[in-house]
């Protein structure tokens with residue numbers, strides 16, 4: 001049974017600095033309730049919205065990145081609905097069918113599927129800039145149990161970029177990958193930090209062949225998006241198979257129980273009374289686009305290409321690219337002469353692993369090694385002063401806690417020959433097993449030698465080779 | 479008695495007049511007369527006024543020469559002031575004190591003006607008679623049985639009985655000019671974008687401008703000079719607006735813009751034109767304009783649509799007391815029903831209708847197209863010619879006379895809405911009296927031709943001799 005998925009992704013331009021139409025902070029999370037507000041974002045009578053440059057520049061940058069058709073000018077429209085968190089009872093947005101003109105009229109979201117090493121595409125219908133409403137909170141956490149509802153307008157007026165795809169995403173997994181790629185791109189563009197709580201919300205449309213379109217609203221993570229879509233497809237298929245009717249409705253995803261619940265059946269005819277906002281003259285995009293182009297915007301795709309061209313394999317390259325701080329560290333180190341293959345392996349595999357294990361923030365640039373240190377280390381390996389494993393076991397764990405490490409020194413090299421002799425004397429049973437043809441005994445013995453060398457640099461491959469030689473040399477004894 | 483703000487200001491600067499005495503005199507006058515006229519919704523306290531007067535006095539002593547030094551200014555209660563409530567003439571904003579001043583108020587304070595009080599208006603400026611105020615109608619100081627016009631009726635009345643010497647009104651479709659013509663005062667709706675709207679509680683954003691009002695041409699020009707200019711807080715205000723004056727005056731009369739006026743109005747206009755010709759000013763008579771007959775429906779359609787949106791916010795969340803109801807929606811509806819006047823609710827309803835799917839093409843969209851046609855036509859005509867017309871087709875009506883017939887009420891704006899639709903400046907000033915009732919005349923110029931309108935106004939002021947006149951004075 002075929003199905004179709006389309007997405008509406010509401011992303012906050014968290015890095016814009018200001019709200020969309022006033023000077024209040026775009027990152028409202030750090031404020032006490034109702035302190036990140038002014039007459040404009042409170043919609044006080046007579047206060048006027050004045051479009052701020054930075055949010056609009058960032059939205060245009062994102063639109064450019066996805067090859068959007070960008071109109072000559074943008075027109076903001078008012079969308080009316082009565083709601084406690086919407087102070088003016090209209091939201092300023094851009095809707096082309098309401099006399100407005102959005103920032104993007106169709107583009108292409110090209111996203112990477114790392115498992116298939118494949119770039120895929122989904123068509124974008126449009127992108128529009130709009131203001132976020134405030135937030136309603138309930139005294140007991142939910143509307144039914146609460147006597148009071150509180151409204152916090154710190155978020156009111158924060159710039160949103162709504163990205164709407166065509167309903168042509170093939171699978172729930174693709175939906176997730178596409179959104180993740182969009183968010184990653186917006187992070188590269190400098191438009192948002194997708195890890196901030198509530199920085200994006202997804203509404204998904206799914207229709208299974210033989211049924212009407214269902215909208216699932218307010219999905220807060222990409223993992224939940226995939227889960228919600230899987231659940232919905234399963235649910236709708238069951239209904240269609242059972243000769244039931246899937247009626248058009250809006251549903252809500254419950255991430256705790258892992259199911260969707262009906263919000264309102266049969267979308268009532270919505271009447272938003274759209275018309276162009278008379279307080280905001282149209283905005284020419286051309287001069288702003290010139291500024292955008294001057295900024296030399298990078299995208300994950302461009303970085304991926306650069307990294308691959310340096311000879312790094314695609315899987316490792318993608319692993320670098322998915323974390324902007326990591327990719328930046330890599331490119332900077334390479335630019336001052338670090339070996340790309342060695343550096344990428346250190347960063348994308350071993351260093352990243354250690355960061356994760358120690359519970360540190362992977363997205364903070366300062367948690368990644370100083371590029372100069374990285375270059376020194378890669379030189380040591382490239383010039384065969386130390387082996388990769390010597391560095392991996394001895395330096396990287398320390399580097400995680402000291403990314404600006406100045407003295408890169410390994411403990412003095414223990415003589416493997418001496419340790420091998422010791423181990424062969426102590427582990428006679430294993431030595432015997434080896435001569436009996438049990439090859440795994442060799443691994444055991446290598447492990448013992450390395451254990452004895454604990455804290456000192458020693459190359460396991462070299463140990464293995466030496467150990468084998470000694471064993472053959474001594475074979476006549478046995 | 480001739481009393482202009484400019485002459486008072488000069489006396490104050492010279493030290494011949496004491497600001498405190500002058501201001502307390504105004505307060506006394508208001509206390510004595512405003513009960514019957516009802517020009518004010520709120521008045522500043524004596525203590526506050528004294529202090530303000532002393533501060534300005536000190537400034538003058540230290541050598542400052544502010545343009546409005548000490549002048550008593552009344553401000554329409556739809557313009558935000560952080561020191562006095564701003565009600566917009568509505569119950570829903572009763573007691574609302576904005577946390578900020580409108581840009582024009584800031585400018586007035588900076589130039590040493592004294593805001594004496596906030597003036598009455600039709601609720602949210604929706605009306606032409608000031609009878610739709612939640613705070614009672616304003617009476618015309620020239621005839622207490624008659625209206626002072628609207629919606630800036632309080633401002634006009636405050637000037638004409640001398641309670642203030644300058645006033646700020648707002649003009650959405652004639653709201654400053656119409657009351658000016660009914661009260662023997664002067665009003666100028668500036669070119670759209672010349673004066674910041676920041677802090678003006680909106681009725682119809684794309685049409686309205688804050689407008690200076692005064693008792694003489696010189697005063698009007700003075701107040702305009704103070705309040706005009708680009709404001710970064712208003713995206714529709716125009717940066718670096720250049721004056722575009724006419725090289726020589728030519729006044730055009732369009733028969734369509736005179737024909738339906740009452741006889742005294744017509745003869746006042748023609749009489750004035752005759753005198754202008756004697757002064758050597760060229761006049762030209764034209765039969766008609768193609769789209770002018772659509773001006774009234776186009777205007778009201780756009781104004782109501784914008785109003786319905788602007789007024790959506792008054793739902794009890796921040797303004798008006800929200801009662802207990804089963805649902806949020808019902809609570810909002812109840813709050814609006816009990817706090818917004820009938821006329822306002824009527825206009826909201828019509829505005830919603832014109833924006834609704836199924837009606838939008840026929841109404842709102844058709845009106846915006848019509849507006850473009852009217853604007854283009856008017857801009858073409860005014861390129862080399864100042865349009866003249868009556869301000870109102872009728873003399874000031876009696877209180878209660880027009881209020882019950884909306885079509886007659888709306889028709890009072892027939893000559894004034896044109897300037898708002900086209901965004902051009904329009905000046906209303908007294909032309910004559912008829913049976914003791916003032917009659918006004920209107921001049922409309924091309925965008926940013928305010929200086930020409932002012933020059934023409936000065937000539938007319940000289941011809942009529944009506945300047946600085948106070949009712950009963």
Ligand SMILES: [Zn+2]
Pocket residue numbers: 019022023024036037038039040041042157
């Ligand atoms: Zn704000």
